[in-house]
Amino acid sequence: xxxxxLPTSPLFTIQSLSPELRKETLIGAEVLLNTSNGPIDPxxxxxxDISVLRQALYDNSVLVFRKQQGIDPLxxxxxxxxxxxxxxxxxxxxxxxxxxxRSILSRNNGARLPxxxxxxxxxxxxxxxYDGIEYMNLRHVDxxxxxxxxxxxxxxxxxxxxxxxWHQDAPLYENLPGKVTLIHAVVVPKLPDQKIKFQDxxxxxxxxxxTAFISGAKAFQLLTPEExxxxxxxxxxxxxxxxxxxxxxxxxxDGLGIAKxxxxxxxxxxxxxxxxxxxxxxxxWHNPGRPQQxxxxxxxxxxxxxxxxxxxxxxxxxxxxxxxxxxxCYEMQRKVVKPEHVYAHHWEEGDLVIFHNxxxxxxxxxxxxxxxxxxxxxxxxxxxxxxxxxxxxxxVQ
Ligand SMILES: [Fe+2]
Numbered sequence: 001x002x003x004x005x006l007p008t009s010p011l012f013t014i015q016s017l018s019p020e021l022r023k024e025t026l027i028g029a030e031v032l033l034n035t036s037n038g039p040i041d042p043x044x045x046x047x048x049d050i051s052v053l054r055q056a057l058y059d060n061s062v063l064v065f066r067k068q069q070g071i072d073p074l075x076x077x078x079x080x081x082x083x084x085x086x087x088x089x090x091x092x093x094x095x096x097x098x099x100x101x102r103s104i105l106s107r108n109n110g111a112r113l114p115x116x117x118x119x120x121x122x123x124x125x126x127x128x129x130y131d132g133i134e135y136m137n138l139r140h141v142d143x144x145x146x147x148x149x150x151x152x153x154x155x156x157x158x159x160x161x162x163x164x165x166w167h168q169d170a171p172l173y174e175n176l177p178g179k180v181t182l183i184h185a186v187v188v189p190k191l192p193d194q195k196i197k198f199q200d201x202x203x204x205x206x207x208x209x210x211t212a213f214i215s216g217a218k219a220f221q222l223l224t225p226e227e228x229x230x231x232x233x234x235x236x237x238x239x240x241x242x243x244x245x246x247x248x249x250x251x252x253x254d255g256l257g258i259a260k261x262x263x264x265x266x267x268x269x270x271x272x273x274x275x276x277x278x279x280x281x282x283x284x285w286h287n288p289g290r291p292q293q294x295x296x297x298x299x300x301x302x303x304x305x306x307x308x309x310x311x312x313x314x315x316x317x318x319x320x321x322x323x324x325x326x327x328x329c330y331e332m333q334r335k336v337v338k339p340e341h342v343y344a345h346h347w348e349e350g351d352l353v354i355f356h357n358x359x360x361x362x363x364x365x366x367x368x369x370x371x372x373x374x375x376x377x378x379x380x381x382x383x384x385x386x387x388x389x390x391x392x393x394x395x396v397q
Pocket of ligand 1: 362
């Protein structure tokens with residue numbers, strides 16, 4: 001079945017991914033270049049090009065540009081600004097690669113490109129003399145260290161992998177998340193396809209190291225009317241220094257949350273923090289290009305408590321029991337985790353993928369051993385918090 005061709009501009013034609021790839025995900029369009037085949041240069045975009053790209057991302061959540069080998073690394077942050085007039089010119093994870101051993105974000109041994117410090121290099125395997133970086137030993141996550149019940153030897157032998165952590169790219173402390181994330185594939189592992197088994201027994205084949213996406217809009221649609229109302233009225237409070245807090249906590253097998261309470265770091269072992277820098281976000285996020293379409297956006301591993309406001313009276317109810325908070329979030333999120341709702345991007349070298357970080361969840365996958373993988377990742381700090389799909393009412397006095 002041919003894929004639908006969507007709006008065009010002088011530079012771009014937006015083409016929906018094929019129905020076989022899109023399934024029921026609501027995700028995915030390819031951006032075809034009308035005039036050239038080389039890497040894109042945002043400084044040449046006309047206002048019509050920008051508005052077509054902007055809306056295409058709000059409509060499709062993930063945009064794919066093929067054959068972008070040689071793209072200027074500085075072009076990635078310029079592209080990010082298309083979706084964020086309040087963008088601050090710093091990677092949302094900070095000016096430098098996170099090196100604090102207390103943070104799980106330091107475990108992948110990533111680096112920043114010397115010529116473009118907002119480009120984070122992530123992946124797997126050893127690299128020498130890469131773009132001015134003398135040596136990198138990049139680490140992809142492995143089920144053995146990540147899941148409470150890791151893949152067994154038998155499951156690994158039959159090519160199974162898992163979702164690791166469904167998340168948005170969000171520091172959850174001090175720095176606001178980027179509206180979009182961009183990933184450029186430089187080196188893609190050449191391994192046989194792997195597969196993920198879902199809780200209902202269904203299986204999904206995917207490329208080793210594929211990045212998986214779920215639409216927060218689809219997740220919201222699958223909630224009951226009562227759950228939708230709850231999501232629209234609730235704010236999710238994240239834990240102080242959430243990534244340091246869960247650094248020794250193991251994930252559920254589906255990557256949605258933390259398997260049990262009690263493995264969190266003690267407060268005194270966290271880096272210094274104060275509540276005014278700890279972030280809380282709406283449970284249902286506003287999509288500026290589709291204002292009627294709420295997106296359920298929860299970082300299940302990092303939740304701390306929930307605050308629900310009655311829209312009629314403004315009365316606030318707080319749930320601060322950690323097990324109950326996690327259970328509620330998990331029940332709301334798990335419905336969507338089915339093969340028909342997951343878009344797994346099959347990376348080709350040269351791909352540039354831009355995703356709506358305020359509209360989708362993503363997870364890495366793959367058992368890569370020592371096989372090389374190298375990606376550039378950019379997600380720029382925003383100056384503005386995620387907006388609620390429904391503004392929180394003010395208490396009636
Ligand atoms: Fe991520």
